[in-house]
Amino acid sequence: MKVLVTDNVAQEGIDVLLREGVGVEVRNKLTEDELCAVISEFDGIIVRSATRVTARVMESAPNLKVVGRAGVGVDNIDVSTATERGIIVVNAPDGNTMAATEHTMALMLSLARNLPQADARLKSGVWDKKAFVGVELRNKCLGILGLGRIGSGVARRAHAMEMDVVAYDPYITEERARDLGVTLLPLEEVFRKADFITVHMPLTKENYHLLDDDAFAKMKDGVRIINCARGGIVDEEALYRALVSGKVAGAALDVFEKEPQTESPLFSLPNFICTPHLGASTREAQVSVAVDVAEEVIAALRGELVKNAVNIPSLKPDILKEIGPYLGLAEKLGRFHAQLLAGRLKRIEVTYSGELARFRQIDPLTTALVKGLLDTILQERVNYVNAPVIARNRGIEISQTRVDRVEDYVGLLTVKAASSEGEHELAGTLFRGNDPRVVFIDGYRVDAVTEGHMLIIPHIDRPRIIGAVGTLIGQHDVNIAAMQVGRKVIGGRAVMVLMIDSPVPPETLEAIRRVDGILDVRMVSL
Numbered sequence: 087m088k089v090l091v092t093d094n095v096a097q098e099g100i101d102v103l104l105r106e107g108v109g110v111e112v113r114n115k116l117t118e119d120e121l122c123a124v125i126s127e128f129d130g131i132i133v134r135s136a137t138r139v140t141a142r143v144m145e146s147a148p149n150l151k152v153v154g155r156a157g158v159g160v161d162n163i164d165v166s167t168a169t170e171r172g173i174i175v176v177n178a179p180d181g182n183t184m185a186a187t188e189h190t191m192a193l194m195l196s197l198a199r200n201l202p203q204a205d206a207r208l209k210s211g212v213w214d215k216k217a218f219v220g221v222e223l224r225n226k227c228l229g230i231l232g233l234g235r236i237g238s239g240v241a242r243r244a245h246a247m248e249m250d251v252v253a254y255d256p257y258i259t260e261e262r263a264r265d266l267g268v269t270l271l272p273l274e275e276v277f278r279k280a281d282f283i284t285v286h287m288p289l290t291k292e293n294y295h296l297l298d299d300d301a302f303a304k305m306k307d308g309v310r311i312i313n314c315a316r317g318g319i320v321d322e323e324a325l326y327r328a329l330v331s332g333k334v335a336g337a338a339l340d341v342f343e344k345e346p347q348t349e350s351p352l353f354s355l356p357n358f359i360c361t362p363h364l365g366a367s368t369r370e371a372q373v374s375v376a377v378d379v380a381e382e383v384i385a386a387l388r389g390e391l392v393k394n395a396v397n398i399p400s401l402k403p404d405i406l407k408e409i410g411p412y413l414g415l416a417e418k419l420g421r422f423h424a425q426l427l428a429g430r431l432k433r434i435e436v437t438y439s440g441e442l443a444r445f446r447q448i449d450p451l452t453t454a455l456v457k458g459l460l461d462t463i464l465q466e467r468v469n470y471v472n473a474p475v476i477a478r479n480r481g482i483e484i485s486q487t488r489v490d491r492v493e494d495y496v497g498l499l500t501v502k503a504a505s506s507e508g509e510h511e512l513a514g515t516l517f518r519g520n521d522p523r524v525v526f527i528d529g530y531r532v533d534a535v536t537e538g539h540m541l542i543i544p545h546i547d548r549p550r551i552i553g554a555v556g557t558l559i560g561q562h563d564v565n566i567a568a569m570q571v572g573r574k575v576i577g578g579r580a581v582m583v584l585m586i587d588s589p590v591p592p593e594t595l596e597a598i599r600r601v602d603g604i605l606d607v608r609m610v611s612l
């Protein structure tokens with residue numbers, strides 16, 4: 087077995103590979119072309135954030151079985167292509183938490199007291215006390231965006247600095263926040279209250295440029311911004327404008343949308359400080375992530391259980407054969423729920439009926455479901471191995487029941503999910519053993535494929551509702567591919583399911599919601 091190691095991974099990790107008899111080649115700073123040219127002879131590759139493991143790289147790698155990330159973020163790895171090609175992606179999520187936490191505190195203090203600017207001025211021979219009057223952290227409000235491993239560590243340390251800590255993280259429970267002494271608030275309230283805002287979430291499609299012109303406009307005058315998570319979450323051009331106008335008093339970035347970044351306009355601003363993606367760069371963290379990822383890569387190459395697989399379930403082949411066809415359905419039902427439910431998720435109850443009740447192992451199906459649910463947002467780290475742990479840490483109760491008998495279906499997977507705002511129940515089955523369908527939504531019988539976009543519209547069963555909805559959607563040039571209405575009694579509550587060829591804009595959803603007799607509208611993309 088041979089593993090290619092790039093991006094200055096600590097020697098201690100390389101030693102682990104060598105001790106286990108794995109061949110290692112270290113090649114730093116490879117371009118994509120160079121990587122494509124050499125990758126074919128390797129069974130594994132270990133990277134940090136600088137090497138991009140793209141679809142093209144993987145296509146040039148017929149022997150590649152595992153990609154190891156000596157760190158947390160896997161946004162430089164094309165995980166979906168890896169999954170399609172059966173390549174396991176593993177990361178080392180815990181080893182650099184402290185390093186990034188402490189770096190965030192260092193950035194916050196540096197920002198408050200102008201350390202880098204004062205240091206540079208003094209070294210240029212000027213003793214200037216007046217120019218660098220700072221602010222104290224004590225009694226200031228810190229807004230944490232993303233209260234995960236690093237966000238929690240920052241919260242604890244901010245308390246020691248006597249700061250008031252609020253956070254925005256829609257995926258953790260009130261209990262977890264309370265244990266940390268943090269008040270969870272909607273994003274806009276964090277914007278309104280915070281004197282310092284620090285970002286600690288993964289970059290996803292949803293939060294790209296979360297901090298943009300609009301966001302800065304909603305913040306307190308003189309707010310200070312820190313990003314030690316991922317470039318791209320802060321819109322750097324908008325930040326530049328906000329720093330120039332003084333709306334934002336200061337900002338500290340460790341990460342940039344384009345890296346390496348050596349010539350940003352931000353660099354010319356006196357109230358901007360930065361580091362070159364140093365969050366994880368402590369001796370301790372680098373040893374820890376290198377050793378952890380090396381052990382995981384070895385396990386993956388040997389076909390053993392991997393703890394931190396980002397993409398692949400570890401299942402025995404005979405169990406996989408039995409439950410495999412239902413795994414996709416379970417994950418899709420999770421995704422469906424994630425988009426249907428509003429509020430903070432509290433409970434998931436899964437009922438396995440018919441043939442499903444007789445399967446030897448059903449836990450992986452529940453895990454796939456929970457993964458689908460959490461993964462809609464936490465795509466970078468929710469995997470089949472850690473999904474139950476993440477759910478547990480977030481205080482989400484999960485129960486599973488087997489029921490032998492079921493009418494009409496060979497196997498039925500029913501999932502009830504409850505949040506602080508209410509609950510929904512979905513049930514799905516496989517038609518002809520391989521065609522996943524959603525067959526019940528909140529007790530109404532439907533038949534929805536688990537692909538593409540759909541609108542779920544609970545309403546009162548009365549004339550002029552379906553037509554009104556169709557007209558509104560048609561006005562926006564969205565084609566309706568299929569429509570079904572499930573109802574229990576004439577004139578009572580009903581649910582409309584519209585399969586649509588493209589997403590509907592938010593204004594149209596609002597317009598539909600305003601139609602008399604419509605109770606709600608949710609867009610679900612699977």
Ligand SMILES: NC(=O)C1=CN([C@@H]2O[C@H](COP(=O)(O)OP(=O)(O)OC[C@H]3O[C@@H](n4cnc5c(N)ncnc54)[C@H](O)[C@@H]3O)[C@@H](O)[C@H]2O)C=CC1
Binds near residue numbers: 236255257293364
């Ligand atoms: N600068 C550096 O060198 C380092 C950067 N990082 C980055 O820091 C970030 C956080 O890492 P961890 O704390 O280990 O991850 P984590 O997964 O433990 O925490 C992320 C938190 O963000 C929340 N979240 C996800 N999407 C969100 C959204 N749209 N809005 C609000 N909250 C959201 C999640 O619920 C979770 O609690 C990651 O992007 C990671 O790649 C991590 C280590 C070093």
Ligand SMILES: O=C(O)C(=O)COP(=O)(O)O
Binds near residue numbers: 134135136156160315
């Ligand atoms: O672990 C992470 O997510 C990081 O951002 C650390 O990046 P690095 O390994 O220092 O290139």
